[in-house]
Amino acid sequence: MKLLVLLAAFAVLVPGVVAGWIRLAPSDPARWHVDPLTVAERGARNSYLLRDGAGADGPALRVALPVAEVAARLAAIAAATPRTGILAGQGDFVTFVTRSALWGFPDYTSIRVLPDGSGASVAVFARARFGDSDLGVNRARVVRWLRQLSP
Numbered sequence: 115m116k117l118l119v120l121l122a123a124f125a126v127l128v129p130g131v132v133a134g135w136i137r138l139a140p141s142d143p144a145r146w147h148v149d150p151l152t153v154a155e156r157g158a159r160n161s162y163l164l165r166d167g168a169g170a171d172g173p174a175l176r177v178a179l180p181v182a183e184v185a186a187r188l189a190a191i192a193a194a195t196p197r198t199g200i201l202a203g204q205g206d207f208v209t210f211v212t213r214s215a216l217w218g219f220p221d222y223t224s225i226r227v228l229p230d231g232s233g234a235s236v237a238v239f240a241r242a243r244f245g246d247s248d249l250g251v252n253r254a255r256v257v258r259w260l261r262q263l264s265p
Contacts, residue, residue: 128187139220141243142204146222150239161241162253165258171253175260181206185227185236185261188236191262192223195255212255219244221252225258236260 150165165169177184185206192198198212206227211220223240238260240252 138236141201141211141220141222143209146211146224146243147202148222148224148239149207150224150237151224153239156239156241157246159246160248160252160257161239163239164256166235166249167239174228174230174235174237175263176230176233176235177263181227181229184234184236187263188225188227188259191259195259214251221248221255223255224251236263 129191133141150163151167153163153165153169154167156163164172164174166174179187182205185208189200189208192200192210193206195212197218198210199213200210201209201222203209203224207225209222209224211222213220220243221240222243223238226237228237238256240256242248
């Protein structure tokens with residue numbers, strides 16, 4: 115009987131500790147605030163990279179709006195996304211952290227807005243902190259944000 119109680123306590127305690135660590139583990143901006151233009155190594159199954167050049171899942175998005183307006187719109191779109199906040203940066207280079215509803219797994223989305231002719235280009239690097247696969251949630255979030263951005 116004591117063994118059964120001990121096993122039950124262990125079965126409840128371990129997931130609780132893991133869940134608490136996932137939700138409360140600090141996010142180091144030095145590690146997660148990454149310029150999408152400089153990403154060299156990434157987990158292809160748990161990330162989505164949008165930029166011009168090698169290694170990207172697609173080209174940077176071009177928008178016929180000034181850099182400051184694009185950056186402000188993206189910040190507003192991210193702020194309206196549930197469980198999303200700013201990890202680091204401001205203006206034309208910001209990293210957001212979005213946590214999953216149930217477990218609070220953090221995903222990081224770094225956005226860089228650059229001048230491009232009379233408009234702006236947007237480069238994005240979105241990735242999961244934990245796990246080998248993000249089940250496509252980072253790509254889906256980036257696509258949703260960029261669709262909302264389009265004038």
